[in-house]
Amino acid sequence: GEEDGDEREATPLWQSAVLFALAVLVIQGQVFFVSCAINLGLRHLILPKGIAYEKEFQPDYQQPNPVAYVPILEDNYLTSGQLLHKLEDARGLLVQDGSYFDVWLKLSLPYSSTNENLFQVQVDLLALNSTTVFTARRACLMRRQNSLLRHAKLVAFAPLYVLGLLKDGEETLYFPVVSKFRQGSITGVGDTKVSQLRVSLLPQRGRDPPEVYGAAAHVLVKLSYLQHFLYHYPVTSFVTLSCGLAVGLNVLLLGIIVAIVLAFLFGGPALEQDDGDGEGAS
Amino acid sequence: GEEDGDEREATPLWQSAVLFALAVLVIQGQVFFVSCAINLGLRHLILPKGIAYEKEFQPDYQQPNPVAYVPILEDNYLTSGQLLHKLEDARGLLVQDGSYFDVWLKLSLPYSSTNENLFQVQVDLLALNSTTVFTARRACLMRRQNSLLRHAKLVAFAPLYVLGLLKDGEETLYFPVVSKFRQGSITGVGDTKVSQLRVSLLPQRGRDPPEVYGAAAHVLVKLSYLQHFLYHYPVTSFVTLSCGLAVGLNVLLLGIIVAIVLAFLFGGPALEQDDGDGEGAS
Amino acid sequence: GEEDGDEREATPLWQSAVLFALAVLVIQGQVFFVSCAINLGLRHLILPKGIAYEKEFQPDYQQPNPVAYVPILEDNYLTSGQLLHKLEDARGLLVQDGSYFDVWLKLSLPYSSTNENLFQVQVDLLALNSTTVFTARRACLMRRQNSLLRHAKLVAFAPLYVLGLLKDGEETLYFPVVSKFRQGSITGVGDTKVSQLRVSLLPQRGRDPPEVYGAAAHVLVKLSYLQHFLYHYPVTSFVTLSCGLAVGLNVLLLGIIVAIVLAFLFGGPALEQDDGDGEGAS
Numbered sequence: 001g002e003e004d005g006d007e008r009e010a011t012p013l014w015q016s017a018v019l020f021a022l023a024v025l026v027i028q029g030q031v032f033f034v035s036c037a038i039n040l041g042l043r044h045l046i047l048p049k050g051i052a053y054e055k056e057f058q059p060d061y062q063q064p065n066p067v068a069y070v071p072i073l074e075d076n077y078l079t080s081g082q083l084l085h086k087l088e089d090a091r092g093l094l095v096q097d098g099s100y101f102d103v104w105l106k107l108s109l110p111y112s113s114t115n116e117n118l119f120q121v122q123v124d125l126l127a128l129n130s131t132t133v134f135t136a137r138r139a140c141l142m143r144r145q146n147s148l149l150r151h152a153k154l155v156a157f158a159p160l161y162v163l164g165l166l167k168d169g170e171e172t173l174y175f176p177v178v179s180k181f182r183q184g185s186i187t188g189v190g191d192t193k194v195s196q197l198r199v200s201l202l203p204q205r206g207r208d209p210p211e212v213y214g215a216a217a218h219v220l221v222k223l224s225y226l227q228h229f230l231y232h233y234p235v236t237s238f239v240t241l242s243c244g245l246a247v248g249l250n251v252l253l254l255g256i257i258v259a260i261v262l263a264f265l266f267g268g269p270a271l272e273q274d275d276g277d278g279e280g281a282s
Numbered sequence: 283g284e285e286d287g288d289e290r291e292a293t294p295l296w297q298s299a300v301l302f303a304l305a306v307l308v309i310q311g312q313v314f315f316v317s318c319a320i321n322l323g324l325r326h327l328i329l330p331k332g333i334a335y336e337k338e339f340q341p342d343y344q345q346p347n348p349v350a351y352v353p354i355l356e357d358n359y360l361t362s363g364q365l366l367h368k369l370e371d372a373r374g375l376l377v378q379d380g381s382y383f384d385v386w387l388k389l390s391l392p393y394s395s396t397n398e399n400l401f402q403v404q405v406d407l408l409a410l411n412s413t414t415v416f417t418a419r420r421a422c423l424m425r426r427q428n429s430l431l432r433h434a435k436l437v438a439f440a441p442l443y444v445l446g447l448l449k450d451g452e453e454t455l456y457f458p459v460v461s462k463f464r465q466g467s468i469t470g471v472g473d474t475k476v477s478q479l480r481v482s483l484l485p486q487r488g489r490d491p492p493e494v495y496g497a498a499a500h501v502l503v504k505l506s507y508l509q510h511f512l513y514h515y516p517v518t519s520f521v522t523l524s525c526g527l528a529v530g531l532n533v534l535l536l537g538i539i540v541a542i543v544l545a546f547l548f549g550g551p552a553l554e555q556d557d558g559d560g561e562g563a564s
Numbered sequence: 565g566e567e568d569g570d571e572r573e574a575t576p577l578w579q580s581a582v583l584f585a586l587a588v589l590v591i592q593g594q595v596f597f598v599s600c601a602i603n604l605g606l607r608h609l610i611l612p613k614g615i616a617y618e619k620e621f622q623p624d625y626q627q628p629n630p631v632a633y634v635p636i637l638e639d640n641y642l643t644s645g646q647l648l649h650k651l652e653d654a655r656g657l658l659v660q661d662g663s664y665f666d667v668w669l670k671l672s673l674p675y676s677s678t679n680e681n682l683f684q685v686q687v688d689l690l691a692l693n694s695t696t697v698f699t700a701r702r703a704c705l706m707r708r709q710n711s712l713l714r715h716a717k718l719v720a721f722a723p724l725y726v727l728g729l730l731k732d733g734e735e736t737l738y739f740p741v742v743s744k745f746r747q748g749s750i751t752g753v754g755d756t757k758v759s760q761l762r763v764s765l766l767p768q769r770g771r772d773p774p775e776v777y778g779a780a781a782h783v784l785v786k787l788s789y790l791q792h793f794l795y796h797y798p799v800t801s802f803v804t805l806s807c808g809l810a811v812g813l814n815v816l817l818l819g820i821i822v823a824i825v826l827a828f829l830f831g832g833p834a835l836e837q838d839d840g841d842g843e844g845a846s
Contacts, residue, residue: 116394118493120343136362138340141493144392144451148436149443156444178362204343204490398676400775402625418644420622421630423775426674426733430718431725438726460644486625486772 027253028246035245039238047230051223053094055081056216059201066209069126070197070217083196087128090193095183095221102220103178103197104232107140108213111169115142119203119210123177123217126196133192136177137202140210143171170213174232310528313535317527321520329512335376335501337363341483341494348491351408352479352499365478369410372475377465377503384502385460385479386514389422390495393451397424401485401492405459405499408478415474418459419484422492425453452495456514592810595817599809603802611794617658617783619645623765623776630773633690634761634781647760651692654757659747659785666784667742667761668796669702672777675709675733683767683774687741687781690760697756700741701766704774707735734777738796 059066071083077092095101103123109115118141125134150168160166184193197217203209223231230237341348353365359374377383385405391397400423407416432450442448466475479499485491505513512519623630635647641656659665667687673679682705689698714732724730748757761781767773787795794801 118343134361134364134366136364137342137344139343139494141392141495143449143495144394146436146450148433149450152440153444181362202344400625416643416646416648418646419624419626421625421776423674423777425731425777426676428718428732430715431732434722435726463644484626 028250031246031249031253032242035242035249038245039242042241043230043238047227051221051227052231053219054216055219056214057199059199059212059215061209065203066201068199068215070199071195072197072219073195086130087195090128090195093183093193093195094219095194097184097193099183099221100180101178101183102176102180102218102223104174104176104218104220105138105199106172106174106216106218108170108172108215109142109210110213111142111145111171112211114208115210116144117204117207117210119201119207121177122200122202124198124200125178125181125194126198127192128195130196132198133194134178134181138175138177140173140175142173309535310532313528313531314524317524317531320527321524324523325512325520329509333503333505333509334513336498337501338496338498339481341481341497343491347485348483350481350497352481353477354479354501355477368412369477372410372477375465375475375477376501377476379466379475381465381503382462383460383465384458384462384500384505386456386458386500386502387420387481388454388456388498388500390452390454390497391424391492392495393424393427393453394493396490397492398426399486399489399492401483401489403459404482404484406480406482407460407463407476408480409474410477412478414480415476416460416463420457420459422455422457424455591817592814595810595813596806599806599813602809603805606805607794607802611791615785615787615791616795618780619783620778620780621763623763623779625773629767630765632763632779634763635759636761636783637759650694651759654692654759657747657757657759658783659758661748661757663747663785664744665742665747666740666744666782666787668738668740668782668784669763670736670738670780670782671704672734672736672779673706673774674777675706675735676775678772679706679774680708681768681771681774683765683771685741686762686764686766688762688764689742689745689758690762691756692759694760696762697758698742698745702739702741704737704739706737 053072055070055072057068057070059068069083071078071081072094073083073087074092074094077083077087090097103125105121105123107121118139120137120139122135122137124132127133154161154168157166161168181194197219199215199217201209201212220231230241335354337352337354339350339352341350351365353360353363354376355365355369356374356376359365359369372379385407387403387405389403400421402419402421404417404419406414409415436443436450439448443450463476479501481497481499483491483494502513617636619634619636621632621634623632633647635642635645636658637647637651638656638658641647641651654661667689669685669687671685682703684701684703686699686701688696691697718725718732721730725732745758761783763779763781765773765776784795794805
């Protein structure tokens, strides 16, 4: 319909413009949905089930230092997330022997006076017989909030805060504690298959332990750089990949259109000239 | 199209001006990209892998003074960044015997009341057998924040702060602690190959230790003055080098254009004169 | 083009004025650059390497009073700026026997409550065998800041402060402590070659030691009055010398122009008279 309009002289310019803009919007919308769909499919291929486990845990504040045990076992060996009896063999372990794995922690904390102080998180990797195989500590410190900045954010994103989609006065810390640990790798020690994490929250001497809204441990098996990027930066990677796919699809579409136009330009007149020049050739 | 327009007298001046400005913009954009590309290539050549190592570390606040051990070894001798057993020989050391190296520290600290006080950082260089080979101390003091200046900054860069691209209330200290230390160089002492750093944060007597968001040690092997400038001042050096390269490329382009114009001026009339003077020569 | 315009009577006055102003600007710009270049050359001649040494030092705040040891030795006798073993002989000393030297200190301090109090700096000159040869004390007191003046400054230079080019809340003290001390000069004592400075920051009784951003000792060998002025007042002396040189160059240029004009005035009519008087002379 658009090409017919260009040929007829009576059609006003704005009609063509509106039709053109509409066509572009429709095509770009379809391109966007297709690229998002491809993106989701790629994520499932690149990040298959069985390489990343998210385990929520509840630190026990009755202990001197809040501590939580996080079994890294399949669910059917656990009772409501707890390991009630000792394991005899290595069946049910989420991380296979010889695999490398990372441990990341995610903590949600309120901006309270006890949380203003620096605290430490200690992760112990426990073997099947509950002995500690490896220990790593990390210091955690919440960002100081500037009240001017905080209120500017509240005003800027007011609707989201009112609807409860954004939370005020909470910070989520997400950080690696163990990286590239090899299951059963310690030399000179016997059976060191890691079956549990023990996560302790250590305040500084004479201070109260930090208060958390929620906590989770992420156990990640053999992540490549691409998997690492897709897993730990989900929003950034999704936007990047979708934009890249949309651009790629547009380039593909433009190439097809250019090829068709070129075929018309070179093929069309040539046929007409063939008709004019010599009819014996056809 | 530009040259045709100059020849026809009817072309208005502003069209030529627009075309000229466009051509200049396009050429300068290309010059800019080429100079950035050359810049990146030069950086890779001048700062090769193997002269600079950045090692993040986590001070342990459960000690009387927060302390961290930073192995300067290749990653495959470490378990999740830690050295679990003593080394017997000097394999895997990042700094070869007889090489000179510097140690710089980078600390990110919040503007909190405990950090207002001056504190010291002590770096001990530990030999293979964990004895201390060399000790250096440095005093650290955060800048006092003027609240007027701070809020002026917040208002000036408000969108960046709201989106979380700039962090408020944080200062990053970056300073040298050890400079030009020769691996295995202490005279009168036996085997002094440095395999670990011990970094301690020392508060003044009776004060709380400083709180850090993050900390990293930079171990730099044999930096020349140019490498030193490129490594420690990345933004300044990148801008300087790119501008210099862009100016150089422009001078080169102008020289080529002048040479072509000169060739036309001296070659063109000469050919015409040749045509006029004697046609037997051609 | 200028001379052609002067000869034709039709050229308007403002064109001549613009051309004249342009010529003056170009000539003065060249005079300025030449005088700066001569200034830098003179500085290198007047302040040669080997008469002034700047040694940064780090007071150790773990001591009851912060103290730092500053070796005045060549760098190849030091390990990362520290003297690790005692010297046996006087080789490597920066100050030769019989030379006179001064010691100036430069301290950068924040306007904090501990720094509001007066404190003292003590410099001990230590001989090769670490005995104290000479001791000098100086009282230091930071200027009280007037908050109105401070904020006026902040507002006046706001862009420089926001971009981090100017630092707020810092004062730099620069003062002499030892002046015209003769190397090895104490009568009645044996070998007294000074090889180290010990710099102590002494607070008043029962007060906290002052906090410093940075500190440096300047050791200056045999400065004449001109060298003294050039070294201790670099900005003032540079501006003064450059202005003086620019004035001198202008006087020189004017003299040359006057000489040429005079030569024309007296030589030109003389030639014309020669033409009129007797043509046989030429």
